[in-house]
Amino acid sequence: MxxxxxxxxxxxxxxxxxxVERYVRQCFGADRKIYNLHVAHLYDYLEKNHYQIGDKLPSLKKMGMPTVSMFKKQCVNKDHVAYLYLVDAYASNEAKQHFKKAIMAFNKVAYKKQYKRSALKRQKTLGIEPTFRDLKGMPTFHSRKGSxxxxxxxxxxxxxxxxxxxxxxxxxxxxxxxxxxxxxxxxxxxxxxxxxxxxxxxxxxxxxxxxxxxxxxxxxIESIGTPARILGLDYSQSHFFVDNEGKKANYPHYYRKMKERLAKEQRILSRRKKESKRWEKQRLVVSRLQRKVVNQRKDWLHKKAYALAKRYDMVVVEHLDLRAVGQNKYYANNQQDNGFGHFRLYLTYKLEQQGKYVVQAPKNFASTQLCSTCGHQNRALKGNVTIREWDCPSCGHHHDRDINAACNLKQYGEKYTKEEIVPPTIVV
Ligand SMILES: [Zn+2]
Incomplete structure (x- = not known):
């Protein structure tokens, strides 16, 4: 087909x-300007309306956000030129869309009332009380430098x-x-x-x-029909993933070495005087290394996904809210580091373009808690990540936590293909 x-x-x-370069830089500036105008309006609105920490942010309409064209008219430079008209119109609208996305992302976590770590530190050392601006996920001004x-x-x-x-x-x-x-x-x-x-x-x-x-x-794309070779993949913090045969995808050694070097260069940068010549030089060293680390990781992820897509007809993964994982303070670093989200994406398209399948088990499928031998649900595992191995209280089978989960996912995939319906799920 x-x-x-x-x-x-x-x-x-x-x-x-x-x-052309000047024009493109103007476009960057306009994108930033429009975004920042939105943020400024938001802060203004929240201050005037006595925003309570923990509340969701209102819609753009409710906060009386001016339209993009109104912003464009307002902004004039010192020669009275409405400079936002001099750039790509689509770029300005895109900034508004980004802002909308930022609001939506914030509203998902608003109830948590968490402050940024830097704001908490400031409170501790300088005694400055954090405000709503310091809330985690609150849209912030984009700066010309840095990002x-x-x-x-x-x-x-x-x-x-x-x-x-x-x-x-x-x-x-x-x-x-x-x-x-x-x-x-x-x-x-x-x-x-x-x-x-x-x-x-x-x-x-x-x-x-x-x-x-x-x-x-x-x-x-030709469909391969009924998949024969099925693999269950369980996301793992320490090994990236573990499959149902117990194989682990360990990150390569060179990558870790690069990270250490990057940390060293960043320390050197932090000791140099900001905006000085030597600082500027070191900044480029750091940014080049950062790019290298990103590229190495991407390369590794693509190769890993390619190998699996070649070997298997169907890969079953668990439902994973990566945003939630990223916010867990014990996990955050690790999760950002190994980019499971990207991996899942690469895997999906690499399999699908061969007519193969990627199946995501539903949210309420308790892949970790079920015994892959007898199907007993061991609730003691719920929310407790410290148990790495366990014995099934029902059939006595000894399980490795990750491998067992991967086996369950594989079984889910098998049922899925045999019956072509979602099997009854367990309420957690
Ligand atoms: Zn059992």
């Missing part, structure tokens, strides 16, 4: 002229296209820059018959540009 698939392809790119700059633009009737390895992006009507082009370092071709949907331009600390091209293309 012919399917339409969406993918993103990232290329290192260089602006074709200094004017990487980016903006996204959308293809409308061929406004984005590639010709002779140059990527052309739409410009703004009122901008003096008419042609926005990037010379691509095309290390690989886009898939055949692909249509460009959108492009995100980012700039790193060194001032280098990357473009991520979102494309949709047709792909012939």
């Amino acid at each position: 012919l399917h339409i698939v969406n993918r993103g392809y990232v290329y290192r790119a260089a602006p074709i002229s200094p004017e 990487k700059s980016s903006y996204t633009t959308c293809n409308q009737n061929g406004t984005i296209y590639i010709k002779d390895d140059i990527l052309y992006l739409p410009s703004a009507q009122k901008s003096s820059v008419k042609v926005v082009g990037f010379k691509l370092n095309k290390h690989r071709d886009l898939p055949k018959n692909s249509k460009i949907k959108n492009v995100t331009v980012t700039m790193n600390a060194k001032g280098q540009f990357d473009v991520s091209i979102g494309v949709a293309f047709p792909l012939e």
Whole structure:
């Protein structure tokens, strides 16, 4: 069957002229400006309406948020030019969408009333009481320094296209820059018959540009029918994952070494005088190393996912709220580090494009607590991660916590294919 698939392809790119670079930087600025105006309005509203810690944030409509075009009209530079009109219109709207997402993300955790660690430290050492601005997940102002700059633009009737390895992006009507082009370092071709949907331009600390091209293309996918080789994967903090055969995916040694080096370089950076020449130099060292660590990890994840997708017809994973895992103070570092979310994503598309399956067990499937031999549910395991091994009180079978969970997931997958219905689930 012919399917339409969406993918993103990232290329290192260089602006074709200094004017283009200036224009792109303006776009970054506009994106940031619009976002920050939203945040400022939000803070203002919360202060005036005596926001109570623990409450959800109101909708944009309720807080009387001006529209993007109103913001655009308001903002004039010292020469009375409404400079937000000089950049890609789509970029400004995107900033609003980001803000909306930030509000939604905050509302999910608002009831927890947690402050940022830095705010708690400040309270302890300087006696400054934290405010709602210090709540974890509260939208904050984007700074020109530090975080990487980016903006996204959308293809409308061929406004984005590639010709002779140059990527052309739409410009703004009122901008003096008419042609926005990037010379691509095309290390690989886009898939055949692909249509460009959108492009995100980012700039790193060194001032280098990357473009991520979102494309949709047709792909012939043949279903493999009933899956024969099924694998259960249990997410594990210490081993990344454990499968039902007891195999562990250990992170490679070189990666850990890199992390140690990165920590060392970051310590050196923290000792240098901010904004000094030596500081600036060290900042680049750190950012290059950070990028390297990210790339190594991504590479490893892709290879691991590829190997599994080649070998198995179906992979069963548990339902995992990675956001919740990330907020557990014992786990947070580890979780961000091994990027299980990315892995799951890579695994899914690598299997699906071969007509294979990825199955996620439902939230209430107690993969850890069930005995994979007799099906007894051992409630003593609930919420207690310290028990690594246990004996089934019903059949007496000795279990390794992770392997047992992976076995249950595999069994879930087997039932799923045999009956093609969701098996009865256990209420936890
Ligand atoms: Zn048992």
